[in-house]
Amino acid sequence: MNTLSYGLLALLSVKPRTGYELMQQIQPLWRAKHSQIYPLLAKLEQLGCVRFVQVTQKEKPDKKIYSITETGLAKLRSWLPEQADEPVKRDELLLKAYCLSLAEPRQARHLIAERRALFQNHLAKYNAQLAELKRETGLSDGEPGLRSPYFGNYILIKRAIAGAQLELEWCSWVMHILDEEQGQCAERPEP
Amino acid sequence: MNTLSYGLLALLSVKPRTGYELMQQIQPLWRAKHSQIYPLLAKLEQLGCVRFVQVTQKEKPDKKIYSITETGLAKLRSWLPEQADEPVKRDELLLKAYCLSLAEPRQARHLIAERRALFQNHLAKYNAQLAELKRETGLSDGEPGLRSPYFGNYILIKRAIAGAQLELEWCSWVMHILDEEQGQCAERPEP
DNA sequence: TGACCCATGTAAGCCGTTACATGATTGG
DNA sequence: CCAATCATGTAACGGCTTACATGGGTCA
Structure with a gap:
């Protein structure tokens, strides 16, 4: 599991979100495109760290609302005290x-x-x-x-x-x- | 030529430097490892944007001092007014x-x-x-x-x-x- | 009518990191 | 004596970007 995966869990630990919302809201902390996030969410689901409910919408595309599981919370808690990498800046x-x-x-x-x-x-x-x-x-x-x-x-x-x-x-x-x-x-x- | 290449030219436009010094001094602006910089310098040399003189040292490894050419300066000047990408931050x-x-x-x-x-x-x-x-x-x-x-x-x-x-x-x-x-x-x- | 927002996904390819390789000198 | 500094390079791998794909609704 890479750093971005933990980042997604971090956002989900506060409240459930769709992949699209995660993609938007993680930007200020960790730049990432949707093409990177959707496959990671699928992996996190296979690992049992997140689950989702499919929501059918009229007049808008269907969406998956992801939430964190107990397994995911445990992973998050064990990641928190580890030494954080230095920030990366490219400007x-x-x-x-x-x-x-x-x-x-x-x-x-x-x-x-x-x-x-x-x-x-x-x-x-x-x-x-x-x-x-x-x-x-x-x-x-x-x-x-x-x-x-x-x-x-x-x-x-x-x-x-x-x-x-x-x-x-x-x-x-x-x-x-x-x-x-x-x-x-x-x-x-x-x- | 990618953004990092222009960054190297930017540093060299001020004064000549070795690959090692470039690697160190570009860090605050654009994080990069030596393994990325040395090959780029070789490419820039092939393109005629930089040239180097080999310096043999006693008690220290030999080094190559790179400096920018007229071609390189021209490339830099045409890059400057282009719209700069948004800064990338991953923290x-x-x-x-x-x-x-x-x-x-x-x-x-x-x-x-x-x-x-x-x-x-x-x-x-x-x-x-x-x-x-x-x-x-x-x-x-x-x-x-x-x-x-x-x-x-x-x-x-x-x-x-x-x-x-x-x-x-x-x-x-x-x-x-x-x-x-x-x-x-x-x-x-x-x- | 053309661009943008919502919403998800896949595939190809470049960018960047880690690891392998070498080796003398200086400082704690 | 072990680690760090100087100094350059290559190879493999994973992370990230760009492009392809789809499609209805809204706003200028």
């Missing part, structure tokens, strides 16, 4: 940033502007997820307690929001340097 | 954090403590890199200008430092919640 924009001095000033601004737009979207999504989580738990004021199954999701959304904000601050900082040093070539900055 | 600890409510309190603290230690190391390394960069550019006070080939490295180190600090703050925050809510079970927190 093409950072490679481009490394040789940013090769780019023309407006190209450079464009690259940073694109990243800013990307993380503005991310930030909006994470904020929506936080609102959704507060609805789901009914705790509009405080935070889900350590024993709540939503505790993990809560601390991860907070982390993601802070991360996106930092990314945006970095973009602003770089943009300022680009603007400052290019006072001579009087192009309007991009909107 | 096993976040999967564990998602189901942290399943863990025993001391297990949970241990997981977070390990991550804190990891990023304290990262932070120290990035700070050392910043000092090294200031030595290399001779600019102990200000920052390398937009036209300096070290500009990209500079903004990336600053970004990495801020990222590591944020990660550490998140760890502290989570630790506090774990400590607070476990007042009843009077275990000593880990050192």
